[in-house]
Amino acid sequence: xxxxxxxRYPFPYGLAxxxxxxxxxxxxxxxxxxxxxxxxxxxxxxxxSIKKSATGEFDGINYCYTSGRYKxxxxxxxxxxxxxxxxxxxxxxxLFIEIIKRNFKNKIDFIFISHDSILFxxxxxxxxxxxxxxxxFIFDEYPTPIRHKLKTKIPKIKIYCxxxxxxxxxxxxxxxxxxxxxYTNICNKRTFILAGIIDNSFFDKTYxxxxxxxxxxxxxYMGNMELAKDNVDLIVNAFGLxxxxxxxxxxxxxxxxxxxxxxxxxxxxxxxxxNNRVLFKGKVPFNEVPTILSHAYILVTSQPNTVRASGGFxxxxxxxxxxxxxxxxxDVGENTKEIxxxxxxFFVPPNNVDLYAKKIEFIIKNYSYAKLVANNGRNYIKxxxxxxxxxxxxxxxxxxx
Numbered sequence: 001x002x003x004x005x006x007x008r009y010p011f012p013y014g015l016a017x018x019x020x021x022x023x024x025x026x027x028x029x030x031x032x033x034x035x036x037x038x039x040x041x042x043x044x045x046x047x048x049s050i051k052k053s054a055t056g057e058f059d060g061i062n063y064c065y066t067s068g069r070y071k072x073x074x075x076x077x078x079x080x081x082x083x084x085x086x087x088x089x090x091x092x093x094x095l096f097i098e099i100i101k102r103n104f105k106n107k108i109d110f111i112f113i114s115h116d117s118i119l120f121x122x123x124x125x126x127x128x129x130x131x132x133x134x135x136x137f138i139f140d141e142y143p144t145p146i147r148h149k150l151k152t153k154i155p156k157i158k159i160y161c162x163x164x165x166x167x168x169x170x171x172x173x174x175x176x177x178x179x180x181x182x183y184t185n186i187c188n189k190r191t192f193i194l195a196g197i198i199d200n201s202f203f204d205k206t207y208x209x210x211x212x213x214x215x216x217x218x219x220x221y222m223g224n225m226e227l228a229k230d231n232v233d234l235i236v237n238a239f240g241l242x243x244x245x246x247x248x249x250x251x252x253x254x255x256x257x258x259x260x261x262x263x264x265x266x267x268x269x270x271x272x273x274x275n276n277r278v279l280f281k282g283k284v285p286f287n288e289v290p291t292i293l294s295h296a297y298i299l300v301t302s303q304p305n306t307v308r309a310s311g312g313f314x315x316x317x318x319x320x321x322x323x324x325x326x327x328x329x330x331d332v333g334e335n336t337k338e339i340x341x342x343x344x345x346f347f348v349p350p351n352n353v354d355l356y357a358k359k360i361e362f363i364i365k366n367y368s369y370a371k372l373v374a375n376n377g378r379n380y381i382k383x384x385x386x387x388x389x390x391x392x393x394x395x396x397x398x399x400x401x
Contacts, residue, residue, distance in 0.1 A: 027387030
C-alpha cells in the first residue's frame with residue numbers, strides 16, 4: 001500500500017498535528033505501508049546555524065518539502081500578501097510535480113489530505129482523481145472560524161464550498177464522533193475514527209517514579225499555551241489556591257505561547273506572587289518529552305467548554321496517559337467517552353478554579369491511589385490506542401473502500 005500524505009504542518013515535529021501525522025505514519029509503516037509526507041510551503045524559521053533537510057527519511061517515513069523548508073529571514077517579505085500568494089502558487093505547483101513523479105515511479109494508492117483549506121482540498125482531490133488514487137480527508141479540528149475565533153458555526157458560504165469540494169473525497173478519517181457528524185452533515189462519506197493514537201515506543205524506556213523518588217515535585221503542563229484553547233490561566237489560579245500549603249511544589253509550563261498570552265500569564269503569575277513557583281520552560285525537542293512527562297508529579301491540562309473543544313480528543317492526552325503519572329483534565333468534548341474518571345485519570349468540570357485546586361490537593365493526599373489510576377491509564381492507552389493496533393484497523397478500512 002502506497003500512501004502520500006499532503007500536509008501544511010512542520011514535519012516530523014513542530015505542532016500537535018505534526019506529532020499526530022508522525023504517529024499514524026509510523027503505524028502505517030509498521031504494518032507494511034509505504035508512506036511519504038509532502039509539505040508544499042516552508043514551515044520553519046532559521047534560528048541558528050543548524051539546518052534541517054527539506055527532504056529525507058525519518059523512522060521509515062519519507063518526507064519532502066517541495067518548495068523549501070525555511071521561511072524568508074526578512075519579516076517584511078513574509079508579511080507582503082503578493083509574495084505570500086506567489087509562494088502559495090509555487091508550493092501547489094511543486095507539490096503537484098512531486099506527486100506526479102512519485103506516482104510514475106510507484107503507483108500511489110491513497111492520498112491523505114491533512115488540512116481543511118478548501119482550496120487545498122479542491123486542488124489535490126482533483127490531482128488524486130487524475131492519478132486514479134483514493135483521496136482521504138483526515139481532520140482533527142473544526143475549521144476556522146470555530147477553531148481560531150471560537151465561533152459556534154462556520155458561515156453558510158463556507159458550508160456550500162465544502163459541499164462542493166467534499167464530493168471528490170472518497171472517505172474521511174476523524175479524530176472524534178462529533179467531528180465526523182460535522183463533516184458528514186455537510187457531505188456524507190464513510191468515516192474511520194482515529195482517536196487517541198499514540199506511539200508507545202517513545203515511552204517504553206522511560207523510568208516511572210515511585211512516590212518516594214521525587215527530589216523535585218512539579219506539576220507539568222505541556223502544549224502551545226493558546227489560552228483560547230487551553231486555559232492555562234485557570235491552572236495557574238488553581239495552583240495559587242494550594243501553593244502555600246505545599247511549598248515544595250512547582251508548576252512548569254512547557255510551550256511557546258504567543259506574546260499576548262505570554263504577557264497575560266506573566267501578569268497573572270506576578271499578581272499571585274508565584275514568580276519562583278510557576279516557571280516557563282519553553283518549547284522542548286520531542287525526544288525530551290517522555291522524560292519530562294514521566295518525571296512530573298502531576299500532569300495538568302485544562303480546556304474551556306467551547307464548540308472547538310467539543311470536537312477534539314487532545315493529542316497530549318495520549319502522551320500524558322502514556323507517562324504513567326496522575327493526570328488532571330477537564331470534562332469537555334469526547335474525553336470521557338474513552339477515558340474514565342478515577343480509573344484512568346482524574347476529571348474536573350470546565351471553568352471551575354476551586355474544583356481544579358481541590359483535585360490537585362486530592363491527588364497529593366492520595367498519591368499512592370493516584371499512581372494506581374495512572375498505571376491503569378498507561379496500560380489502557382498502550383493496549384487500545386497504540387499506533388500499530390489503530391493503523392491495522394485503518395488499513396482494513398482503506399482496503400474496504
